Amino acid sequence: MNKNKRVTSYDVAEAAGVSQSAVSRVFLKGRSVSKKTREKVLATAKELGYKPNAIARMLITKRSGMVAVILSSRANLNYPEVLSLLNKRLSAKNERVLLFNLDDADGLDDILEQIWTFQVDGVIALAAHFDNDSINQFKDHNIPVVLYNRRASGHSASSVCCNHEQGLTELVSLLDDNNHKSYLIVGGPEQSDVAQERLDCSINALAQKGHHKVPVRYGDYSYESGRLAFAEWMQKNKAPTAVICGNDTMAIGVIDEARENFGLNVPEDLSVVGFDGVSAVAWHSYRLTTVKQPLEQMTKAAVDILLEQIESPDNPAQLRVWSGTLIPGNTVAPAKDES
Amino acid sequence: MNKNKRVTSYDVAEAAGVSQSAVSRVFLKGRSVSKKTREKVLATAKELGYKPNAIARMLITKRSGMVAVILSSRANLNYPEVLSLLNKRLSAKNERVLLFNLDDADGLDDILEQIWTFQVDGVIALAAHFDNDSINQFKDHNIPVVLYNRRASGHSASSVCCNHEQGLTELVSLLDDNNHKSYLIVGGPEQSDVAQERLDCSINALAQKGHHKVPVRYGDYSYESGRLAFAEWMQKNKAPTAVICGNDTMAIGVIDEARENFGLNVPEDLSVVGFDGVSAVAWHSYRLTTVKQPLEQMTKAAVDILLEQIESPDNPAQLRVWSGTLIPGNTVAPAKDES
């Protein structure tokens, strides 16, 4: 038990009576080592408690074995699941996750700074605040990046996205088929690109069905903000018959607010739809009608694309888009006749 | 834009007409550098796009600036919040989070292996599977570790815990005060130490109030498992008047199952309590009576203790325990007279 000094490959080499490079080769796969020395080295390594130093290895191989994952805490409620899946898939490919939390835009420079110095092999970005300028910096630094649910303008970075347009078109069609004419949209945070895209898609889909000038309120993706948005709307306006929400959590907030403070039954008096397909949408009290993102496929693609770009940096950036799955739920019903 | 070669301190030194060590000193605080050379170096560094290589720095300073955070995806629902807080506090102290997911016990050796090689400065462990043997390995490797909601036997590692005993005693007292006599416990996964501790505390607290041989069913902390546990119990037994759950998510599952499939009203027919204080307990349909863990304080303490141990490895391990806060909620009511 050497307390003060780490065991190095030299120590093992000396104890095993071989050269340092022999030790090094034993711990790399695909190098030619005789069975005899391999066993000898492995034995003494175990005895001395030797573990290769990944830091030194990084320095020489110029691969850190680490991928930076950037996320914002206030992003969608499904991010824990996404993070967990990404981590699992990356470690299967022998890459570790170095975590970065981006909550206010002014922290961005800090984070980018750290990413450069840490020599990560690649970046997966789920964060809300992320302008094209920042994305281009990755290109300058020659480090592959995959955007998650965020499209890069131009071809500067690869993206893995859920098809918000398709999902929202389905949701809107469903509402329209149920004869809804009076809508309210509760959008996510205005700085968020995903939120903005969902909002645009909602508005377009509604317009295609002939519903124009649909009012919009904004929340921050949280339950409370959903309640608040609906309450504020109701203070000065009459109730819509359908609410389209920027994510599931706000939708649940809208449902609760409508039921508790305005005596509205969902879905009889008010239809509500969300987006994401978080686990709580299956809870009995809500059974939210929503669109589920294919997290399994999306996270797998994100990792695959990133590793491909790491291996072949000159490959062109690619965009992969996945359709969401409509979850019928129980929060949409035919609009009551208003006449 | 050097595409193929990273800019090093030598490049900057040459361009600025100073020595490499001068460049190095400029990027370290507290070193003596004249204002003149500092400015010159900073300017050319910016011009060339130089960023110090953290890997090389790690190798020489023997500090990686990384803390390993180990967690299991099936652990408590509040882990995402914990992770986010830990990340925030650690980056404030200039440490990055290297994430490890420990889902099956046999992955443990792999993870430990990686932790040694990555030379992390310290470890924060939230994982369920974590025996004393593994904990001792950290001591052997001379790497500080703080356990989160998991007590180390002996004094091998520091711990930050929520006082489950106090919390559950409060919950049990509340139920007992409401005259409940027929209990069911829905515990968390049997391999989880936290779940086991909560279970033991529940049983002890009940025993102190004179309730013995309380039946136990097990879930895996998920909503579905809560529903299932309650449903299975009801198949062969009569309804309890109170259910004590190992976490909030299962409690919500129990509530929904009782309401939907057994026509029980909560809290009138059935009282239910949880543990954790996740955000969903505030949702209108549940208003769960539970105990909230002081995440802010616990995560702060975990980081503070860890950094202290990193600075002074000989400091003794410490244990800090925090009381939870009873959230009254709306899922406990007086027991109906059974006579």
Added chain:
DNA sequence: TTGTATGCGTTATCAA
């Protein structure tokens, strides 16, 4: 298959 020698990009030490 094995060993020697060199380099990765820093920080630390010491003399100037």
Added chain:
DNA sequence: TTGATAACGCATACAA
């Protein structure tokens, strides 16, 4: 305050 030089612990080209 500055610069030369030696680590740090490994991988790799090359010679044997």
